[in-house]
Amino acid sequence: MRMWAQSHLCQKQRMFSLLAAAFALAFLIIGTSQSASAIPAFARKYGLRCSACHESWPMLNFFGQKFKDNGYQLMNDRDAPIWQNPGYWPVTFRIIPIWHRVSTAQVATDQSATGEQKITQSGFDLSGLDFHTGGTLDKNISFYVLPSSDATASFHFETVMARLDNIGGSSWFNIKLGKFELDNLLSEKRILTLTGNGGVYQLYHFIPQGDGNIWGQMGDNQLGLEWLGHSANDRTRVSAALLSSNDGQVGLPYGAESYSGFFTASQAFDFGKLGVSRFGAYAMVGEAPTIWLTSGGVGIPGSGTGNKGFSREGFVGQIYFGEHADVTVVTQHGEDSAWFGQGYGDFVDNPVAGTNFLNGYGVTSLPAGSRNPTWNGVLVEPHYVISPQAIILARWETIRMSQQSTPGTASNLGNISTYTVGARFNPFMTPRAGFAYHAEYNWLHQDGTGVVPGTNINTSELLAGFDFDF
Amino acid sequence: MNSRLLRLTNAAVIVGFLALPALVQAQISEYQEKQWLDTPAATSHIGNLTGNAHAATEPYRRYCTVCHGELGDGNGESAYWFDTPLFFKPRDFTTAVFKCRSTPTGTLPTDEDIYDSIGRGLDRSNMPPWNTFSAQMRADLVAWIKHYSPRWQTEKPGEPIVIPPEPEVTAERIKAGQDVFNRVQCWKCHGVEGRGNGPSASTLQDDQGRPILPYNFAEGGRFKCGTSDADLYKIFMTGLDGTPMPSFSDNIKPEEAWDLVFFLRTLQPFHTKAKELAKGLNLKPINPNAPPPSQ
Numbered sequence: 001m002r003m004w005a006q007s008h009l010c011q012k013q014r015m016f017s018l019l020a021a022a023f024a025l026a027f028l029i030i031g032t033s034q035s036a037s038a039i040p041a042f043a044r045k046y047g048l049r050c051s052a053c054h055e056s057w058p059m060l061n062f063f064g065q066k067f068k069d070n071g072y073q074l075m076n077d078r079d080a081p082i083w084q085n086p087g088y089w090p091v092t093f094r095i096i097p098i099w100h101r102v103s104t105a106q107v108a109t110d111q112s113a114t115g116e117q118k119i120t121q122s123g124f125d126l127s128g129l130d131f132h133t134g135g136t137l138d139k140n141i142s143f144y145v146l147p148s149s150d151a152t153a154s155f156h157f158e159t160v161m162a163r164l165d166n167i168g169g170s171s172w173f174n175i176k177l178g179k180f181e182l183d184n185l186l187s188e189k190r191i192l193t194l195t196g197n198g199g200v201y202q203l204y205h206f207i208p209q210g211d212g213n214i215w216g217q218m219g220d221n222q223l224g225l226e227w228l229g230h231s232a233n234d235r236t237r238v239s240a241a242l243l244s245s246n247d248g249q250v251g252l253p254y255g256a257e258s259y260s261g262f263f264t265a266s267q268a269f270d271f272g273k274l275g276v277s278r279f280g281a282y283a284m285v286g287e288a289p290t291i292w293l294t295s296g297g298v299g300i301p302g303s304g305t306g307n308k309g310f311s312r313e314g315f316v317g318q319i320y321f322g323e324h325a326d327v328t329v330v331t332q333h334g335e336d337s338a339w340f341g342q343g344y345g346d347f348v349d350n351p352v353a354g355t356n357f358l359n360g361y362g363v364t365s366l367p368a369g370s371r372n373p374t375w376n377g378v379l380v381e382p383h384y385v386i387s388p389q390a391i392i393l394a395r396w397e398t399i400r401m402s403q404q405s406t407p408g409t410a411s412n413l414g415n416i417s418t419y420t421v422g423a424r425f426n427p428f429m430t431p432r433a434g435f436a437y438h439a440e441y442n443w444l445h446q447d448g449t450g451v452v453p454g455t456n457i458n459t460s461e462l463l464a465g466f467d468f469d470f
Numbered sequence: 471m472n473s474r475l476l477r478l479t480n481a482a483v484i485v486g487f488l489a490l491p492a493l494v495q496a497q498i499s500e501y502q503e504k505q506w507l508d509t510p511a512a513t514s515h516i517g518n519l520t521g522n523a524h525a526a527t528e529p530y531r532r533y534c535t536v537c538h539g540e541l542g543d544g545n546g547e548s549a550y551w552f553d554t555p556l557f558f559k560p561r562d563f564t565t566a567v568f569k570c571r572s573t574p575t576g577t578l579p580t581d582e583d584i585y586d587s588i589g590r591g592l593d594r595s596n597m598p599p600w601n602t603f604s605a606q607m608r609a610d611l612v613a614w615i616k617h618y619s620p621r622w623q624t625e626k627p628g629e630p631i632v633i634p635p636e637p638e639v640t641a642e643r644i645k646a647g648q649d650v651f652n653r654v655q656c657w658k659c660h661g662v663e664g665r666g667n668g669p670s671a672s673t674l675q676d677d678q679g680r681p682i683l684p685y686n687f688a689e690g691g692r693f694k695c696g697t698s699d700a701d702l703y704k705i706f707m708t709g710l711d712g713t714p715m716p717s718f719s720d721n722i723k724p725e726e727a728w729d730l731v732f733f734l735r736t737l738q739p740f741h742t743k744a745k746e747l748a749k750g751l752n753l754k755p756i757n758p759n760a761p762p763p764s765q
Contacts, residue, residue, distance in 0.1 A: 046596055046598070047536065047537060047548030047549075047551055047552060047596055048536060048548070048596075048598075049532075049535075049536040051531075051532045051533070052532065052533050052536070061602075062602040063533070063598075063600065063602045063603075065602075066601075066602050074591070074596070074598040074599075075591075075598075075599060076591055076592075076593055076594065076595065076596065076597070076598055076599075077593045077594050077691045077692065078556075078557065078594060078595070078596070083556065083557075232601070233599075233601040233602055234602055235602075268602075270604045270605055270606075271604070272604065272605075272606050273525075273604075273606050274604075275604050275606075275607065276602065276603070276604045323528045323529065324528075387528065387531075388528065388531055388532040430536075430547060431536060431547070431548050
């Protein structure tokens, strides 16, 4: 039995080596042929290479950020679509075929003697499909619509917004309305990584263990109204957004009247030969419901009241060391009301009264000693830009609980540490389409949240694929 | 070898091979570029900044090659698609002919002139304002642009024209400005009301024989070569080289030039003091069929 298992493993390993070699060969052959990338819709419109706006597609550089802040305009008096060939249609598709190997510890199984075991899967796979369409409707009026599917082509609206820019001729007055990405200087929608855990910023989605507040996820696109102001060269930028506390979900499914705010301010400085670096701060402060009406014991969407507060705030630095090296740092201090900490809040995952403290009616006080859960986190993402067509990146994120809601809870319960390393290479760079070979490894550890109480989660993923858009 | 180690090695192989082609590419172009770059003219001086062409290798590739071309000849892969006269073809740096100069027509611009153009961009063309760049990077790009033409090794930039201090705008000066506009026949191209529809407008070609349209003042777009009154003064006293827009330094005296500046401001759709004063004047557009005025 053991023998068999071993030889089976050997075969798998050999397969893997072969695969690695095949990838490597393909990269080498296509890569050495001469000639990166973005929403090719924009690149096509202006005849720019992806590398003009993207440090490495899809991550923006400062020029790309300015283009976005101007409402997808270069400000060359030729931004309105009336100047384009009538055949021009600003649409881009993006989908990512991959091979990946996912290893998840602490999966509950009936077969394991301890009730949990590690599961490792590998194989070829797909990402979902994104239809990006965006651009100007007229000078200083623009839109962005992004129907996005999961890997089974079940679609939702990831982004739908219209914007008015340079109102009254001032770059300090720009507004957008709809569902959009929060004005995060380090954009999760433009993340350079693709694995399940490494493809998001943990800091942007952190929820303490047992906490019922899903509304503080600044990585999720939100519904609301945003004002943005910036200097002409975008060195100074400030924004404020009023959001529905719905975590971006349409149809007002949560609170009857719950709003949040998201605020950013940043300033870029010219450090001579080192380049331009940006420093800023952000804050998300909001309220979300804890009490729901029920019908037959089931929560009624949109009936949430009993708003309680939460906040996330931190600093962001995008620091450049010349043409090739840079590092982005984001910090976060987070705090939820003790009500969320005790599990009140989201009922969608637990719609039946009684579970997860769904129905707060009649509950006027929390268990003695309940406190606001608080935590601190930091994210560090260095990049090494080999050329406009190749980038190596790494990321380290850690989140540490500083106060658990329930006294006596293990102080490290829910703490996260994660590392990601990756490389992206664009074999060609034209204003028409984008294509990247992508390789990445992510490892994530979380304290105390395993299925067997008191055990930790360790998962890892190795991924290689073709990230393309056209 | 245990299985985890083997897998990690495999991952390293993938990552390593990913990086390799990029390195190979960088070496080829570095070799070519070294040959072109080692000329003394490939530096720039802007204020107390010194630009070095070598430092602009990557930025030029990242931001500029697509239009201005690997060889600086304006034949980047996008150039073909910019249709004149609505758009403009990218500048050919090998001829060292520039539109926006503080120096007399026919001469090389100063380093500052090119530096300013990079940060300002050229309106009504796909040349964007690259004002997010560090000052050093723009200076390096100026040096880079200069390595494409041997003119920079043999010629010195022209002496910037002297612009007298701007006088107070008055109704008389605006009236006098219109007379200059009439006399030197700006209207032949720009039209009597500055709408870019003069009798010659449809026949104009740039030095490469491509159709080009005169600027339409009524549209209110920014000038390519700066927005201030002094910039406007410079535009018609130095000309936009490479285009039919000539230099008028031989036909217009410095005081008259300011008069013309004030008059041109009345043609734009902005609220300016000149425009306010012009209302009282009740200026009639020039009659294009009138006999040509004596110079």
